[in-house]
Ligand SMILES: CCCCCCCCCC/C=C\CCCCCCC/C=C/C(=O)SCCNC(=O)CCNC(=O)[C@H](O)C(C)(C)COP(=O)(O)OP(=O)(O)OC[C@H]1O[C@@H](n2cnc3c(N)ncnc32)[C@H](O)[C@@H]1OP(=O)(O)O
């Protein structure tokens with residue numbers, strides 16, 4: 331029924347102030363106000379329609395994305411939106427586009443690795459979108475191993491230029507978003523060669539296409555790498571391939587904050603760690619962690635609302651069947667994901683703080699916290715994206731058959747999100763970085779160096795203090811176990827940041843109690859999942875393990891009446907969710923029925939192809955039957 335809130339009874343059960351929880355989720359009253367305003371702006375504008383996305387053929391889909399990106403830029407300028415508002419607009423438009431790489435990687439790379447002079451030259455052009463850039467690092471044969479890149483940038487002292495070249499097929503740049511069809515420029519990573527000596531990988535600004543007619547410049551071969559997983563989803567992005575045939579660029583287009591090449595061809599290293607060349611990746615990993623809670627909460631919102639609408643079995647005396655959300659099995663799959671969405675929100679806030687702190691220290695030439703920042707961004711990126719990708723798929727299953735329909739919103743959400751486990755660092759490769767950091771810490775504890783920050787706890791573990799280990803010995807052999815240790819370390823960070831959040835003043839009736847329950851669900855469900863490890867290492871007795879499980883079930887019951895209100899607190903509009911199963915009013919069945927008839931296949935009663943391919947079969951059967 332139109333206009334009726336089918337979830338109204340559920341909402342009445344809430345034991346906390348939902349408006350106050352919205353503020354906690356948004357981060358502040360101000361953030362909530364901006365979110366509300368920009369979300370409405372997008373939802374009310376038919377130019378941002380997205381319900382047809384999974385039906386469009388690639389070329390049409392891509393053109394549509396170009397139109398939306400241009401329109402979004404026009405609105406940002408017309409309405410004089412601030413950077414914060416513009417980035418919210420991007421969030422609510424909810425469509426991956428070349429602009430993500432322009433704003434999210436090209437500009438940060440120039441800011442992080444360019445000299446002041448280079449920033450003065452390139453940033454104003456990029457900010458006005460008079461040039462459009464991408465981040466061209468990965469190659470056909472090399473992704474995770476950045477030091478293994480093959481593209482070369484050879485200094486020519488006669489002309490004061492670098493010659494950018496792709497010496498082999500495997501050196502072709504492959505994957506960069508925005509590269510395939512749109513970018514005019516790329517921050518390109520290549521091996522710096524001076525006088526035959528290889529100085530390793532550095533970043534260079536290279537123009538790819540003419541600013542007049544958009545054609546590739548001489549020596550450049552560029553195009554899109556083809557369709558990716560899922561309908562709609564990441565196919566709005568032009569991930570590209572790029573080859574250089576001795577392309578010349580002026581010397582001052584090497585990004586020279588970390589190291590420089592002089593007019594005479596001398597290589598000079600600044601007094602900063604070479605890892606700053608990887609700085610853009612650290613920035614984006616931190617952004618990805620913040621985003622994980624958004625994607626997971628979307629899926630959880632859909633699955634929770636639908637689980638309250640859906641009924642199966644358990645009818646008493648002809649009454650209604652049981653809401654599937656009341657089954658403990660459903661709760662044990664759904665509520666830990668609900669708790670994870672909140673947990674990732676808070677750890678994302680903390681990571682943003684950590685990143686800002688590290689950047690301020692770098693300005694003052696204090697590089698001491700860089701290794702921890704790298705380990706935290708890499709590890710949390712890996713943990714949160716893996717849990718979120720798996721969580722979206724679990725939410726699809728929680729919605730039964732209807733979750734498989736594109737109109738549930740879940741298939742596209744999964745398809746667009748799952749590459750986050752790979753891009754910006756394969757999740758296992760990143761966990762190995764964390765493991766290396768942990769092993770290094772252990773090796774230093776023995777020498778009396780007290781660990782601080784997120785690894786401070788290691789200094790309090792008795793047997794680690796006795797440990798005398800070498801970072802590399804046995805590392806490869808034990809790497810699968812070390813990856814598990816790295817995940818456990820990251821989980822500890824998430825849990826401790828959730829607990830720290832609870833120690834803050836949190837206004838709003840019942841809000842803190844709900845967050846305490848969710849925090850309990852988060853760590854107890856982890857404890858339950860890994861109880862074998864805890865029992866094997868005698869950190870828990872079987873009795874304690876059983877008690878923890880009892881407590882977990884009790885918390886599910888505590889959260890159950892609040893479940894709908896807890897997902898309402900995410901404050902997502904129906905436009906943003908783009909899911910019939912996740913509709914705010916729970917009016918699922920009539921809308922599913924209505925949507926089916928809008929499918930292009932139902933435009934005609936007799937489908938295209940019937941007369942060519944079906945009718946002849948039927949005729950043949952009639953003929954055979956008569957015989
Ligand atoms: C006003 C209008 C506004 C409009 C608004 C629009 C807003 C839109 C904004 C959108 C914003 C953001 C979204 C961005 C979009 C995101 C889309 C993502 C697309 C994807 C992009 C990519 O994938 S880019 C390519 C990413 N590639 C990788 O991640 C490669 C992974 N590999 C590596 O990082 C390295 O190779 C690896 C670390 C694995 C190994 O490196 P190597 O040099 O070989 O190092 P090691 O020998 O192992 O280590 C040496 C020491 O260095 C330390 N270390 C390594 N990395 C780092 C680092 N990053 N930082 C600091 N330190 C590091 C390492 O620990 C070792 O230390 P030790 O002390 O010697 O042990």
Ligand SMILES: Cc1cc2nc3c(=O)[nH]c(=O)nc-3n(C[C@H](O)[C@H](O)[C@H](O)COP(=O)(O)OP(=O)(O)OC[C@H]3O[C@@H](n4cnc5c(N)ncnc54)[C@H](O)[C@@H]3O)c2cc1C
Pocket residue numbers: 431465466467468471472473474475504505506507564569749752753754755756757758759762
């Ligand atoms: C949608 C999407 C967008 C992207 N956008 C960009 C972009 O804008 N710019 C850009 O430069 N790149 C981009 N990339 C590329 C991306 O960064 C790489 O794909 C990523 O870094 C992983 O590298 P790889 O593909 O080489 O994987 P590989 O390293 O080849 O991984 C393959 C397998 O090997 C394993 N493996 C690799 N090394 C080790 C090891 N040392 N020990 C144990 N196991 C290992 C991995 O765990 C994985 O299972 C994008 C990729 C995708 C999918």
